[in-house]
Amino acid sequence: MILFIAGTAALVVAMLLVLARLYIGPALYDRVLALNSFGTLTVLLLGFIGFLTERPDFLDIALLYALINFVGTIAVLKFFRYRALGRGLGNRDGAEG
Amino acid sequence: MDMSLIETACDIATAIAFTMGSIFLLIGAFGIVRLPDFWSRLHAAGVIDTAGAELILIGMMFQTGWDIATLKLILIAFFVFITSPTATHAVSNAAFVAGLRPLDLKKDETEETLGDVPTAAIPHRSGAAASPGTTSGTEGNA
Numbered sequence: 001m002i003l004f005i006a007g008t009a010a011l012v013v014a015m016l017l018v019l020a021r022l023y024i025g026p027a028l029y030d031r032v033l034a035l036n037s038f039g040t041l042t043v044l045l046l047g048f049i050g051f052l053t054e055r056p057d058f059l060d061i062a063l064l065y066a067l068i069n070f071v072g073t074i075a076v077l078k079f080f081r082y083r084a085l086g087r088g089l090g091n092r093d094g095a096e097g
Numbered sequence: 098m099d100m101s102l103i104e105t106a107c108d109i110a111t112a113i114a115f116t117m118g119s120i121f122l123l124i125g126a127f128g129i130v131r132l133p134d135f136w137s138r139l140h141a142a143g144v145i146d147t148a149g150a151e152l153i154l155i156g157m158m159f160q161t162g163w164d165i166a167t168l169k170l171i172l173i174a175f176f177v178f179i180t181s182p183t184a185t186h187a188v189s190n191a192a193f194v195a196g197l198r199p200l201d202l203k204k205d206e207t208e209e210t211l212g213d214v215p216t217a218a219i220p221h222r223s224g225a226a227a228s229p230g231t232t233s234g235t236e237g238n239a
Binding site for chain 2: 006015017018020029033034036037040047056060073080081
């Protein structure tokens with residue numbers, strides 16, 4: 001148990017540092033990068049919570065969060081590049097304006 | 098006697114993996130805060146996504162025994178291992194297309210090596226460039 005508490009402490013410190021970059025990041029892409037790393041650290045934190053509270057159900061949430069984090073990053077990048085999420089990437093003719 | 102020996106070995110393995118993983122996580126987070134440039138911060142994010150996360154997940158696997166939780170942890174490790182470099186590549190590709198360049202770049206050789214790379218897809222960086230509709234036709238991948 002002491003192992004998980006120590007790991008959680010290091011993880012929380014890392015999350016706070018990444019959150020600082022998320023706040024002060026000068027460009028948009030610094031923030032997206034910090035958000036992606038923060039999502040990965042959140043997956044690890046969910047695993048730690050599952051072990052600390054003796055409930056392995058949290059691993060399902062962590063697995064789901066890992067997938068949603070990836071899709072969310074790609075969606076944010078696509079939105080800031082095309083200013084729209086509805087159109088497919090192959091529909092270049094309709095992407096005007 | 099035998100089971101307690103295995104448990105002790107698993108605890109030691111978990112301690113080693115958690116220690117190394119926490120060190121990698123702290124190094125990566127410190128690098129994300131302290132490094133001067135977006136392109137150098139990508140390396141720190143890579144340290145977090147691969148070494149730190151995988152080592153901590155491996156350390157968790159030693160504590161579960163063999164049940165369904167181990168399978169879930171293996172799946173999480175697999176997905177993180179696949180999707181994190183992909184997301185980092187997408188971020189760096191988008192930043193490159195948007196015109197972000199390294200800080201102390203002496204000479205920008207983008208146009209003479211790659212030809213016409215659009216750098217005006219992002220409105221707040223486009224300035225006096227052409228409209229965003231003209232750039233989306235030539236750039237293939239996203």
